[in-house]
Amino acid sequence: MDRLRIATRKSPLALWQSEHVAAALRARHPSLEVELVPLSTRGDEVLDRSLAAIGGKGLFLKELEIAMQAGEADCAVHSLKDVPMELEPGFVLPAILARADHADGFVSNAFDGIDALPAGARVGTSSLRRQAQLRARRPDLELRDLRGNVNTRLAKLDAGDYDAIVLACAGLQRLGLDTRIRARLDAPDWLPAPAQGAIAIECRDDAPQLQRLLATLDDAPTRRCVEAERAMNRALHGSCHVPVAAFAWLDGDRLRLEGLVGSAQDGRAVRAGGESAHAEGDALGARVASLLLEAGAGAFLPG
Numbered sequence: 314m315d316r317l318r319i320a321t322r323k324s325p326l327a328l329w330q331s332e333h334v335a336a337a338l339r340a341r342h343p344s345l346e347v348e349l350v351p352l353s354t355r356g357d358e359v360l361d362r363s364l365a366a367i368g369g370k371g372l373f374l375k376e377l378e379i380a381m382q383a384g385e386a387d388c389a390v391h392s393l394k395d396v397p398m399e400l401e402p403g404f405v406l407p408a409i410l411a412r413a414d415h416a417d418g419f420v421s422n423a424f425d426g427i428d429a430l431p432a433g434a435r436v437g438t439s440s441l442r443r444q445a446q447l448r449a450r451r452p453d454l455e456l457r458d459l460r461g462n463v464n465t466r467l468a469k470l471d472a473g474d475y476d477a478i479v480l481a482c483a484g485l486q487r488l489g490l491d492t493r494i495r496a497r498l499d500a501p502d503w504l505p506a507p508a509q510g511a512i513a514i515e516c517r518d519d520a521p522q523l524q525r526l527l528a529t530l531d532d533a534p535t536r537r538c539v540e541a542e543r544a545m546n547r548a549l550h551g552s553c554h555v556p557v558a559a560f561a562w563l564d565g566d567r568l569r570l571e572g573l574v575g576s577a578q579d580g581r582a583v584r585a586g587g588e589s590a591h592a593e594g595d596a597l598g599a600r601v602a603s604l605l606l607e608a609g610a611g612a613f614l615p616g
C-alpha cells in the first residue's frame with residue numbers, strides 16, 4: 314500500500330482525531346501517503362431532535378461505511394463510544410488507540426462543580442447517562458437538552474442558556490479547550506460512557522493487508538478495557554437510548570469493571586462491579602451485566 318484515504322466526519326473533534334491517526338500512521342510508515350476524506354453524516358445534520366428519537370444507532374457511521382464500501386475511502390476514524398455494539402457485517406475495528414482521559418468534565422462559567430450549583434440550576438446534556446447520574450446526585454437541578462458538536466455546546470453555555478454543561482474531558486483536551494473544565498467527574502464515583510476517550514479505526518474485513526497496517530496503532534491494554542465495557546453494554550442491549558455507564562481499568566494482573574444503569578427521570582440507579590484476568594473482558598462484561606439485571610436494572614431499560 315502506498316496511499317491511504319481516511320473517511321471522517323467534519324466536526325472539529327472528528328477532524329482532530331482523524332488527523333491524529335493520519336500523523337501516527339505517517340510516523341510509523343514514512344512512505345505511506347495519508348489523506349482525509351471529510352463527509353457529512355446524519356448524526357451531524359439533524360440537531361433539532363435527540364439522537365434517541367432519530368435512531369441513534371450507527372448514525373455517525375453510515376455515510377463513512379458507504380464510502381468504504383464504494384471504494385472511496387480505505388478506513389474511517391471514530392470515537393469508539395459512538396460505535397454501536399454490533400458492527401455492520403463486513404466491517405472490523407483493526408485498531409483501538411491508547412485511551413485518552415476517560416472522564417466527563419463539568420463546564421461552567423460561574424460554578425466550581427455539581428455540588429456548588431444552586432437549587433434549580435439549568436444543566437445542559439442530552440445524554441441519558443449523564444442525566445441519570447446528575448439526577449442521582451442532585452434531584453433539584455433542571456436538566457435541559459443540549460446537542461451539537463463540542464464548540465456549539467460551549468457557545469450555548471456562554472450565551473447563558475445553561476448554568477453548566479457536562480462534556481467529555483477527552484474532547485475538550487483534543488480541541489485545546491481543557492481550561493474550560495471546572496471539575497473532573499471521575500470514575501468510579503461518576504462513570505463515563507462505555508469506551509469514552511478511545512479512538513477506533515474501522516475498515517472492511519476483506520482487506521487483510523490494510524488491517525495489518527492499521528493494527529500497528531492498536532493498544533492492547535485499552536482494547537482489553539473497552540472490550541469489557543462494550544460487552545457489558547451489549548449484554549444490556551445498550552445504545553444511546555439507555556442510561557448505561559461503564560469503566561474498566563487494569564489493576565496489576567486483574568481487569569476491573571464498574572457499571573451503572575439508571576433512570577434519567579428520577580435518579581434511581583443500580584451499580585455493579587467485578588474483576589477477571591486481563592484476557593477475559595467479554596465474560597467480565599457479561600457477568601457485570603447479569604449482576605446489574607439481578608439488582609433491578611431491567612426497570613430502567615426499554616422493552
Ligand SMILES: NCc1[nH]cc(CCC(=O)O)c1CC(=O)O
Nearest residue numbers: 392394480481483484509510511
Ligand atoms: N457523543 C459525542 C462525543 N463522542 C465522543 C466525544 C468525546 C471524545 C471521546 O469520548 O473520545 C463526544 C463529545 C462528548 O461527549 O462530550
